[in-house]
Amino acid sequence: xxxxxxxxxxxxxxxxxxxxxxxxxxxxxxxxxxxxxxxxxxxxxxxxxxxxxxxxxxxxxxxxxxxxxxxxxxxxxxxxxxxxxxxxxxxxxxxxxxxxxxxxxxxxxxxxxxxxxxxxxxxxxxxxxxxxxxxxxxxxxxxxxxxxxxxxxxxxxxxxxxxxxxxxxxxxxxxxxxxxxxxx
Amino acid sequence: xxxxxxxxxxxxxxxxxxxxxxxxxxxxxxxxxxxxxxxxxxxxxxxxxxxxxxxxxxxxxxxxxxxxxxxxxxxxxxxxxxxxxxxxxxxxxxxxxxxxxxxxxxxxxxxxxxxxxxxxxxxxxxxxxxxxxxxxxxxxxxxxxxxxxxxxxxxxxxxxxxxxxxxxxxxxxxxxxxxxxxxx
Numbered sequence: 001x002x003x004x005x006x007x008x009x010x011x012x013x014x015x016x017x018x019x020x021x022x023x024x025x026x027x028x029x030x031x032x033x034x035x036x037x038x039x040x041x042x043x044x045x046x047x048x049x050x051x052x053x054x055x056x057x058x059x060x061x062x063x064x065x066x067x068x069x070x071x072x073x074x075x076x077x078x079x080x081x082x083x084x085x086x087x088x089x090x091x092x093x094x095x096x097x098x099x100x101x102x103x104x105x106x107x108x109x110x111x112x113x114x115x116x117x118x119x120x121x122x123x124x125x126x127x128x129x130x131x132x133x134x135x136x137x138x139x140x141x142x143x144x145x146x147x148x149x150x151x152x153x154x155x156x157x158x159x160x161x162x163x164x165x166x167x168x169x170x171x172x173x174x175x176x177x178x179x180x181x182x183x184x
Numbered sequence: 185x186x187x188x189x190x191x192x193x194x195x196x197x198x199x200x201x202x203x204x205x206x207x208x209x210x211x212x213x214x215x216x217x218x219x220x221x222x223x224x225x226x227x228x229x230x231x232x233x234x235x236x237x238x239x240x241x242x243x244x245x246x247x248x249x250x251x252x253x254x255x256x257x258x259x260x261x262x263x264x265x266x267x268x269x270x271x272x273x274x275x276x277x278x279x280x281x282x283x284x285x286x287x288x289x290x291x292x293x294x295x296x297x298x299x300x301x302x303x304x305x306x307x308x309x310x311x312x313x314x315x316x317x318x319x320x321x322x323x324x325x326x327x328x329x330x331x332x333x334x335x336x337x338x339x340x341x342x343x344x345x346x347x348x349x350x351x352x353x354x355x356x357x358x359x360x361x362x363x364x365x366x367x368x
Contacts, residue, residue, distance in 0.1 A: 088187040089224070095212055098193050103208070108202045113312035117335045 185226040185249060187240045192259065196230055197225065199257070199265045203329055205280030226251070227368045229258045230265070232274055267324065268365070269353040272318075276326035279318035283307035283330075283349055290321050294330065296358035302344035304332035311336040317349055325337065328354030 042049050089095055188196065201208050211232075226249060232275060233253025235244045241252050249295070254274060257267040267275075285293060289303025304321055313335045319327045330349040339348055 086189045089190050089193045090187045092212075092220075092347060094190070098190065099197055099208065102194060102197045102201050103206055105198065106205070110205075110312055110315070113315070113335075114310070117312055117337060121337055137353065 185224045185231070185238065185246070185252065188223050188225050188230065191263075192225065192230075192265075193223070195259075195263065196256070199267060201274070203267075203275050203280065203318060204278045207224050207278035207280060208304070210278050211274065215231075216256075217308065219295045223256070223261075224253065227258075228260075230256045232256050232271075250368065255366075267329075267353065269355060269357045272326050272329065272355065275329065276318050278322070279316075281308045281315055281317045281330075281332070283311075283319050283332075284322055284324075285319060285327070286322060290327065293319060293351060294349070294354050294355060296351060296356060297319075298347045298351050299330065299349035300344065301342055301346055301348045306346055307345045309336055313338070314356060316352075319349065319351075319354070320342060326355075327354070328356075 044050070089098065197208065200211070203265060204211070219234050219236050221232055222238055224231050224241070225234060226246075229251075230241050231251070231253035235326070239252060241249060254270060255268055255276065256271040257265055261264055283299065284305040284307065285299055285303050286305045292303065293299055299319065307317070307350065311317060311332050313332055315332050316329060317332050318329045321327055330351045332349055333347050334342060342348075
């Protein structure tokens, strides 16, 4: 604060000197100065003036907060004490173990596929047999029906004349009773 | 160029096991004990090469190395493994299921088409559905690989124009995809 005041003082003097040297008069009344600002000195006890005390920041662990339920992704948390980076496989043993795992997996898959294919084949065969049996049954039924018709026809040739004679008689009797309509 | 991690090895071997079955052991053990063949990852592609060659590759800066050994396939961004046609020479001798296709079916297959039943000369009797099959011509030259649509038992009951093997890769790709096959 103090040095600013000091520096402000000599200015008017220099101004006066200038007017003298140049000979031109500058009326003091013409120049309007801004009203002097009131500078309030702050008390030392004011909170802004006092030295800031550093507030202690507590870490989460110190606060002893209850932990929230959260899911930790598997890939994020690395187990401690383990080497960082990729784990290469170049020794024969490591390769052999991976190979054994892969082989077992593939064999299982192929085996299950084969099993399923075999089951499906069995089912298909059973269905085929059933269909064939049904077809044969149908055929035999048809043959039977055909035979019965043939037999009927053969039987009719011998005994039919008698039967027919009887039937014609009965028919004629029935016809005699019936009313008949004739057109001229 | 680096070794594969455990997870990568498992993914790759399980994919190869689709085509090779238990014979995949022959790939890893190999015939030469002093200089076994190894799998190496460069970029996202997996190469199969002799370990002595792989050791030499450490002398070349990664950015300067384009390819080394036989490319088996590549890892996708999702982590899956895609077998490339370049792996055919390695898979074909140790494959589990083979399908021989007739001469009239060779060209349709080499143009990327699926195999129909009429084009198949003979194939293994015990192929389950959706199994990896190596497609060869009648002179036992490998042409590509695919996945069986139906099991070999069920294929007896389907029409000659029905698809039996879905094409996965064929040697026609060397011409068709010349520009993208070896880009890294």
